[in-house]
Amino acid sequence: MEIIEENSDVLLYLDSRRKYLVKAKKGEVLHTHKGFIKLDSLIGKPFGVKVTSSMDVEFIALKPTLKDYLQKMARKTQIIYPKDMGLILLYTNIGPGSRVVEGGTGSGALTGLLASYVKPNGKVYSYETKEEFLKTAEKNLRRIGVLDFVVLKKADLTQGIEESEVDAVVLDMPTPWLVVPHAYNALKNTGVFASFSPTIEQVIRTVEAMRKTGFLEVETFECLVRKYQVETGRTRPETLTVGHTGYLTFGRKFLV
Amino acid sequence: MEIIEENSDVLLYLDSRRKYLVKAKKGEVLHTHKGFIKLDSLIGKPFGVKVTSSMDVEFIALKPTLKDYLQKMARKTQIIYPKDMGLILLYTNIGPGSRVVEGGTGSGALTGLLASYVKPNGKVYSYETKEEFLKTAEKNLRRIGVLDFVVLKKADLTQGIEESEVDAVVLDMPTPWLVVPHAYNALKNTGVFASFSPTIEQVIRTVEAMRKTGFLEVETFECLVRKYQVETGRTRPETLTVGHTGYLTFGRKFLV
């Protein structure tokens, strides 16, 4: 049984759209349109327990997962979706011990995901030019508990990469094609390059730069996820769906 | 520079459809329709290097990734695709240290993926009723180098789960709904249940069992990936694509 301790993060779950990420802090209160919940009342209870608001509405006190944290970040800035993150992990071969160059940092969502998987002895070098994003990302990464596995760098990836012999370079930035030659130099001899881009023109320029530079197995995908309403006699995909986030492009360095 | 050593695994890459997973073994030869390559000639060269076959055709000697191994397994039995594996990883919150119950083992592809991510201190308990699958899986998991993180069990998940307080239960089997109550008991208080099923009837029965048993945030997705042909003036999705592999269903335990 995992118990909620003082200052534990807790996800108070009302329904699939209304989830509140809070801290079990003494003296703090969560106010919702379904009544308030005193957060110190959570301390000492097991995760998964039902708690009741002042309006007698039930919430469940879940232990937040990485995905919960990432989705909370998504409220503020556009982040890469879990579906795309999953493909990035699988195609880049990032795992425990990997050294990864990544950028732009943005709110740190993709950084946080990668850092969670390079643990306990890998490192993510995350580049960002905007000071305010770096501050937000630092806060977010500390909250997820992976700040030790990240080096936040105020620098522009299109100007060069300081690291070398890295396992992967992962980009979510407007001009990935300008980073391609730097990525080639920074990567290990068969390292992986990955790029996420919303527009097809970005993809075309990036793929052409990759082919010129010395990448093979250059592949571009788009990943569509549909959610279903499942209930005997009423099963069907949801009406509205996210039809596009971005294209994913991958390639592996070889020695030219 | 990573160097190919004696007995290193090497992926000899001709093009995106013709990739050969070999061992740099003394005295062995790879025969292809583009000529043969003496495999001991690879030893001592860096990964990523070009090698030339007896018919003077160039191959690239890549270092195999987890995905390469998984895709080789896929040739023999139907495995879950990388796109689905990525979503499973993200939604189950499986990472370094996780303890996971999984089944059916099959060829061990999903087992291998999960084991790679629970390293270095987690464990995958993989259930399978067919002896021959267990043998194949053992061989595959040894090759990937993750056998130490897996407990292969000849047992039927629909009859019960021996482990307790596990972080996740991940199923790819014909009757997942029969495992739902056992999964509930085996999981930690807010652990995650995941199931992959090809048919919608399996989904409906599983979702209804989950709702009855005590899971919330029960969600079903399907994930479609399209590959693009990218080339200035000729950019378009590929004509034929995989339109369906299976539906993914997730849910989190709560205390009823």
Next chain:
Amino acid sequence: MEIIEENSDVLLYLDSRRKYLVKAKKGEVLHTHKGFIKLDSLIGKPFGVKVTSSMDVEFIALKPTLKDYLQKMARKTQIIYPKDMGLILLYTNIGPGSRVVEGGTGSGALTGLLASYVKPNGKVYSYETKEEFLKTAEKNLRRIGVLDFVVLKKADLTQGIEESEVDAVVLDMPTPWLVVPHAYNALKNTGVFASFSPTIEQVIRTVEAMRKTGFLEVETFECLVRKYQVETGRTRPETLTVGHTGYLTFGRKFLV
């Protein structure tokens, strides 16, 4: 040059989301948040002309197409989308002279489409149990100018079909499987049955009823349409899309 006459229908087009279907009627005025337009000012001008509102904003006076009328109906009740209507037309082989049984009438959108294509010598027999829908449909069909090709019937298709030797039966109703035997009897010897259903359970029951009754080439499809934002340097699918409207099932009668 087609000229706007008195009482012509006109589609005043501001942008892709703001289109006003009006009549060029003396004394009438269209009020919009971009100013008002006196509708009799349109009379005598050619279709396609620019007109300017009182706030000096330009609108284009288009001649409405069938799709424009159908989309206006869609605002009030859920109608089958053009993408699905297109497939229905192609698969049912409905054309000039066809005799078609259709139901439920609803707002008459699908009725209107079919009637437009059976002209000038075919007929659509449209069944509906709710009086108020029949009234709305009659108004809509008169507006499109196809009321002469439709017989509106207050009757329940699950209770039987009065027509015989029809070319096609087209359904958009909650229990299509109950109509299957009646459809078989009403159809010509190789006539086509078509059904639109939002849920997969409806599809399964309908398909099984069709197989039992004497239909072959029984096929179920879903049709997804994505809209693109096209602009050099910014080309991409739109973010949100309609992920599901319904499943389409078709089959052809044979003599059992």
Next chain:
Amino acid sequence: MEIIEENSDVLLYLDSRRKYLVKAKKGEVLHTHKGFIKLDSLIGKPFGVKVTSSMDVEFIALKPTLKDYLQKMARKTQIIYPKDMGLILLYTNIGPGSRVVEGGTGSGALTGLLASYVKPNGKVYSYETKEEFLKTAEKNLRRIGVLDFVVLKKADLTQGIEESEVDAVVLDMPTPWLVVPHAYNALKNTGVFASFSPTIEQVIRTVEAMRKTGFLEVETFECLVRKYQVETGRTRPETLTVGHTGYLTFGRKFLV
């Protein structure tokens, strides 16, 4: 009851993949791997009847639909799919009486579809530069019975359009953007332009030409159709699907 007459076209249906389009001609025989069928034995029987081959295998004698003819043409050259044809019909507002410019003719499949819907008093002016395609198309259009509604023209649409005041221009050719100004001149004041293109670069050039020339409501779509295997307990989309045929672009002329 529709009876098979001498020289009627008949679709002999074995299963969804094996369908034979034949003529009920005296003295002719259909040879299949499931035995032979004497075609004059069909004469006098009703459509929809079962016939038995020399190997005692049952076939059904269906009356061919327009879609059956179109799909037979598709075997030889790449044609636009029914899903795309359906959208073209709906978006172009083509119906009885429409005058349409179309090209390239190719095998005449799209020509045949459009001609079937402009009957009985419309006309399709179909442009093609290659003599051999015109010959094939003529044969195909005669077979479908719509040759009277088509004017086949050996001419290049990028060089100009001879017709004027047409209702629609529909293109399936490599450089549609070169036809855009000619289409504008040939169309009625609010006529519709439609173009089918496999690559995104064709789309971008065409859309930009349309915006410059005087079209509004310029919209690009892609239409994906998935087929389902429906059977209680085994319902699922088919594994392989057509992931791409082409992009559809539409626009309406206005007076600039």
